[in-house]
Amino acid sequence: MTRPGHGTYWQSRRLSARARLTATFTGLLFVVGAAIVTSVFLVMRYLPRYDITALASPADVTQPGEVATAAPAPTTDALPEGAWAPHASPFSDVLVRDTLTINGEGDLLRVLSTTSLVVFAVVLVLGAWLSWILAGRLLRPLDHLTDAARTAELGQATRRPTLERGRVALSGPHDEFHRLAAAFDAMLERLDVAYRAQQHFAANASHELRTPLATTQAMLDVALAEPASVDVEQLGRRLRETNTRSLKTVEALLTLADATGGQVDDGPVDLRALVEEAVARAVPAAATAGTTFEHDLDDLVVDGDHVLLTALVANLLDNALQHGRPGGHVGVTLRGRTLTVVNDGDVLDPDEVAKLSEAFRRGAGRVAGAGGHGLGLAIVSAICDRHEAGLELVAVPGGGLRVDVAF
Incomplete structure (x- = not known):
């Protein structure tokens, strides 16, 4: 019944x-x-x-x-x-x-x-x-756990930061209930961090998308106000650049969403061939900036999603090119089960380097130029987590950044 x-x-x-x-x-x-x-x-x-x-x-x-x-x-x-x-x-x-x-x-x-x-x-x-x-x-x-869960639920439902005040903090002997309460507090801590990160990410994403849209609208308003003085070719070129930037940001957001919660089609991936293809695609842009590529690759086959791993390598190379020194070089090596990409860009603060994998995070001297969207290393970090690969960011003493991905 x-x-x-x-x-x-x-x-x-x-x-x-x-x-x-x-x-x-x-x-x-x-x-x-x-x-x-x-x-x-x-x-x-x-x-x-x-x-x-x-x-x-x-x-x-x-x-x-x-x-x-x-x-x-x-x-x-x-x-x-x-x-x-x-x-x-x-x-x-x-x-x-x-x-x-x-x-x-x-x-x-x-x-x-x-x-x-x-x-x-x-x-x-x-x-x-x-x-x-x-x-x-x-x-x-258990009553304390129930009250804490209801407090956390209320905080999420009303969008108030009550998770921080909803801790159990159970006192007494370290028995099964104490361990359960400690695990529950740790879960609330992770939820609170994720909730705040989600709010921060949404705010940054809105800012990144609003800026090019506001720029586009301003150019169109000027063109409509004084149509006789408008250089149509220049306006079209600027509109296209702005639209391209917005499109890349949206594509990066979709890639990040796929890396964090999308479906993964695991299978054997020839990482060496994948890196060689990515380097070949990046060579024209590197030649325009006067940057040279040096790569030394060993054979490596890993289990993973081909699309996501392609995005990982592409974002590593794009990040190295965009934030590298003009006329410099980018080194790509594949040794054992570690992929390394290094450039010779600006001198970075080691404390800031550890935060570069956050979404829309840019260190000193790293700006959103040449179509950059601030999501490259965040996408790399998400893909590494999805494939249980280690990610290490190291500031080069003479300037630049070295990224190691250990599969």
């Missing part, structure tokens, strides 16, 4: 975790207690041999409405041989009249059974209550 949107009917009727723990503890207590009572009864019933002699006859027991008289202390002469005789004391009359009298095996077993069952019932009720309290204390950390 199912209910739409609510799962199965029986799942919706299940008890809470606290109730199930209480039932489990109580059931265990019942089983153990019943086993103890049954064992004691069976042992007392079948193992001992009872030789019980009554110390007082039924006639000595005070009947309702009768006046109790002190019973004379029994003497050893009046008792059978081997019978137990109590010592005479001021309390002898009270013991005889008010204490429980056991005259035989049946009385002993009956008293034992009644007492055991009463004690067992009391202990069972008390144990159920304590189990309920204990289960609540054990599950209290």
